[in-house]
Each structure stands twice: as C-alpha cells, then as structure tokens.
Amino acid sequence: MPARSVLITGCSSGIGRATAEHLKSRGWRVIASARKTKDVAALQAAGFEALPLDVADAAEVERAVREAEALTGGLDALVNNAGIAVPGAIEDLSRENWQRQFDVNFFGAMDLTQRVLAGMRRRGRGHIVMVSSILGRVAMPWRGAYNASKFALEGATDSLRLELRGSGIGVSLVNPGPIQSRFRDNSLDNFEAGVQAAGSVHDATYARLKAETGAHKDRQPFTLGPEAVAVKIACALESPRPKARYYVTFPAYALSAARCLLPTAWMDALLARL
DSSP: OOOOEEEOOSSSSSHHHHHHHHHHHOOOEOOOOOOOOHHHHHHTTTTTTEEETTTOOOOHHHHHHHHHHHHHHHHHHEEOOOOOOOOOGGOOHHHHHHHHHIIIIIHHHHHHHHHHHHHHHTTEEEEEEEEOGGGGTSSSTBHHHHHHHHHHHHHHHHHHHHTTTTEEEEEEEEEEEOOOOSSSHHHHHHHHHHHOOOOOOHHHHHHHHOOOHHTTTOOOOTOOOOOHHHHHHHHEEEEEEEOOOESHHHHHHHHHHHHHHHHHHHHHHHHOOO
16 A cells, blocks of 8 residues: 655744654655755755745645645645744734735645645545644734734634535644744744834834843743654544644643633733733
8 A cells, every 4th residue: 555645845944844754754655845945955865755835936836736746646635834924013014024924824825725635635535734823823912913824824724624524634733832943043034134123112122022032942931842743743644533623832732721711801911921
C-alpha cells in the first residue's frame, strides 16, 4: 500500500519543518514547501520532496497543487501552516500591513484548500489541518491584524467542517500557544520594516515590548518546542475520529477556557496584564 501523502506549507523552520520531519518519520510521503528558494534547497538537501510556494501568490498555489498531485497521484492531506505577523496597534497599521497578513494567513490558505479539495472530493477522502493560534480564539493588544486573520481562518474552517460532513474529508484546527521558533523574530523584522512607529502615541510601549520580546522570546512560561505542535497535527491526520480542535501548551488551554468562563471585563483585565 503506498504511503499516505501530505502537502505542508511554511516548512522553512519552526512548526512546518518539525511537522515535515515528524510525519516523514511516521511513514508519510511529505511534500514540503517554502517561500524562499534557499529554503526549498535546504529541504531537498535534508531529503524532502520540496516545492517553492508563496501562498499569497495565486499562480504559485495553482502550480504547487498541480505538481504535488502529479508527484503523489493525489494528496491525502493538507497542512496549512504558513503564516506571518506584523504587530502593532490598530491605529498604526497601514492597509498594506493588513493586506499582507490576510493574503498569507487567510486568503492563501483558503485558495490552497479549495484547490486541494477538488482532488479529495474526487477520491472521497482526505484531511485538512489549519494551523491557527490561540490568538484565533482570544484577542490581544498590539496584534490586531494577526488576530483578525486568525479569527477569519477559524470561522471559515468551522463552516468548512460543517459543509464537509459525510464527505469522507475531515477538517481540524490546531491552536498553539507560545512555541519556540523564528516567528517572533520574523514578526519584529516585519514591524521594523512595515510599521511607522515614530511619532505614534504607542512609541514608548513599542520600545518596551521590543526589548522584552528580544530578551525573553523563548523563555516565557510554558513555552514548548515546535515538535509539540507536530505531534498534535499527526494526531489529527491519523486518528480515526479526529477532533475539530487541538490546543497546544497550557496557556492555550487556559485562555480558551477563560474566554468561555470569565466576564468580558475580567478577561480584558487579564489580557491587558499579559
């Protein structure tokens, strides 16, 4: 019996790379993808079948799905992991900041999902995993555009899950909390390059948050390695009765529960302190 096949986005490092390695070790045929040519080359050098894929580019999405389907004869699974963040206060984020985050975190994931679904529909089976965030369930200050893109992903995924009932195609969300990766470093780079902070009423807050993030980014309490997320993704893909949602890290569980149990004013006070 041929190995089950999966296309994973955002495999240059962090959760994507850990997921590619974990699933390959479990016998999956992994088609790993990354946006930059050098990262694709590194994946290939590590023994992966790898494709260049910028999910914000519709032509690249179409090509990547066509190539992945040709390589495998039909994908059994898709892991939408690629994502970016441009932090900043709502009033300081430009239209381009919002567009960029939604292009990658939402529109790209939806486009890729639609194209992969066509093949899964023909075969009557498959599973799609959306890597969201606890910030897709709970909004925090300074992350408004990222929050919004992940809230949108959560809503669309919940609808998709209902629409696919009885089709043989499953859908799961994964909601990580603090994970060791380059994501925070990349987010700071995006902030420095894309947000006009000089003169902002939040300038002093930005300076403090940047210093704290740089000093403590991987030493926050309950931070786990990306392998913890990879394990949950494997559970979603391999379980005969996969869950609709998987949380990763204690803060993800705790904040999700608090969102349901606490009055809004109490929740706001908690999140402001975090």
